[in-house]
Amino acid sequence: MMVIFIVGFLCLPGFNNTLLGQTTVYSQNFDGTHGWTLDGTPHFSVGAPVAGNTCTAPRSASKVLGTVLNGNYSDSWTEANSYAISPAFDCSAYNILVLSFYSYSVFENTWDSGYVYVSGDNGTSWTNVETFDGTETGWTLHTIDISNIAASKSQVRIKITMSSDVGTVYTGWNIDDLSVSAYPPVNYYSKSSGNLNALSTWGTNTDGSGTAPANFTNDYQIFNIRNNAAPTISAN
Numbered sequence: 711m712m713v714i715f716i717v718g719f720l721c722l723p724g725f726n727n728t729l730l731g732q733t734t735v736y737s738q739n740f741d742g743t744h745g746w747t748l749d750g751t752p753h754f755s756v757g758a759p760v761a762g763n764t765c766t767a768p769r770s771a772s773k774v775l776g777t778v779l780n781g782n783y784s785d786s787w788t789e790a791n792s793y794a795i796s797p798a799f800d801c802s803a804y805n806i807l808v809l810s811f812y813s814y815s816v817f818e819n820t821w822d823s824g825y826v827y828v829s830g831d832n833g834t835s836w837t838n839v840e841t842f843d844g845t846e847t848g849w850t851l852h853t854i855d856i857s858n859i860a861a862s863k864s865q866v867r868i869k870i871t872m873s874s875d876v877g878t879v880y881t882g883w884n885i886d887d888l889s890v891s892a893y894p895p896v897n898y899y900s901k902s903s904g905n906l907n908a909l910s911t912w913g914t915n916t917d918g919s920g921t922a923p924a925n926f927t928n929d930y931q932i933f934n935i936r937n938n939a940a941p942t943i944s945a946n
Contacts, residue, residue, distance in 0.1 A: 731893065731894045732891050733804070733892040734890075734891050734892075735800075735892050736866075736889060737888070737889040738796070738889070739770055739773075739886060739887050740756045740773045740774055740775050741773045744775075745796070746775070746794050746795060747794070747795040748793075749794070752778050752784065753783075753787065753791065753792040753872070754775065754776070754792060754793060754872075755777075755778075755779060756773055757773055757776075757779050758772055758779065759884060760779060762780045762881070763776075763779055763781070764880070765814040765816075765881070765884040769849045774884045774885060775794055775885045776882065776884035777792075777872060777884075778881070781881065782879040782882065783822075783872070783874055783879055783881075784874070785874060785875070785879060786874060786876055787822075787873055787874040789873050792871055792873065793869060793870065794870045795868070796869070798832050798865040798866060799866055799890070800865070801860045801861065801862070801863050801866045801890070801892070802862055802863060804861065804862070804892035805857065805861045805862065805895075806861070806892060806895060806930055807855070807856050807860045807861060807891070807892055808854065808856065808890070808891050808892075809826075809828065809839070809854045809889075810851065810852065810853045810889055810891065811851075811852055811885055811886070812852075812885065812886045812888075813850050813852055813883070813885055814849050814850070815842045815845065815882070816882060817843055817844055817845065817880055817882070817883070818874070818875075818880055819844040819845070820844075821878070822843075822878075822879070822880070823842060823843045823872070823873055824870070824871070824872045824882075825838055825842070825871045826838070826840040826854070827868070827870075828856045828867070828868055829859070829866065829867045829868075829869065830863035830866055831865065832865035832867060836869055837859050839856060839859070842883065849886070856890070868888070868890075870883075870885060893929070893930050895930045895932045896914070896930060897914065897934060898912040898913065898914060898922075898923050898931060898933050899915065900912055900933070900935045900936060901913065901919070902917075902918065902937040902938050903938060904938075906935065909922050909923055909926075910922055917937060918937055
């Protein structure tokens with residue numbers, strides 16, 4: 711027989727934006743003063759996409775962060791000379807953090823790519839959190855858990871880069887409505903009896919009473935086993 715003692719576990723399979731208590735830590739739609747460090751035209755810039763860009767309009771308001779806004783990117787771009795870096799923002803008070811943004815990318819598949827990085831130390835080191843390759847047919851929402859990089863860090867930055875080979879080129883990459891949000895976990899506690907697989911065994915109060923969870927799969931739930939000297943849980 712195998713006995714498993716669970717002190718607590720966090721369900722974080724995806725992102726549930728209806729969760730109460732969401733806090734916006736940083737947001738940027740690139741229409742006002744944005745504070746990003748850009749490599750400069752003709753690579754990344756901020757402005758309105760115009761004729762020649764597959765993306766014909768911002769996702770919101772009037773501007774986007776993008777590569778050449780009126781045509782194609784060029785051959786032989788490197789990440790070292792094709793970048794946009796956010797100002798530092800403070801995540802020191804938060805443990806669960808999600809980066810979200812809308813992307814409209816048109817790259818040569820396999821050979822040209824866009825990259826998203828996050829730094830928790832003001833840009834000293836960077837972690838790649840998503841790579842873009844190929845084409846999106848419209849504005850597409852992307853959500854990325856960056857908790858392992860940004861949690862409890864006071865100087866968090868985001869970096870967007872791109873690289874291209876020699877040959878075919880396309881209209882590149884546009885980004886809009888970027889934000890980082892913090893989510894508080896919901897704690898549930900076990901009652902003094904009952905199978906831990908049963909939703910009714912759990913509640914939001916420390917004695918196991920209170921509101922029971924709707925399921926075991928919602929995002930940002932922590933289950934704390936207590937009040938029970940001999941808890942049981944089935945294999946599934």
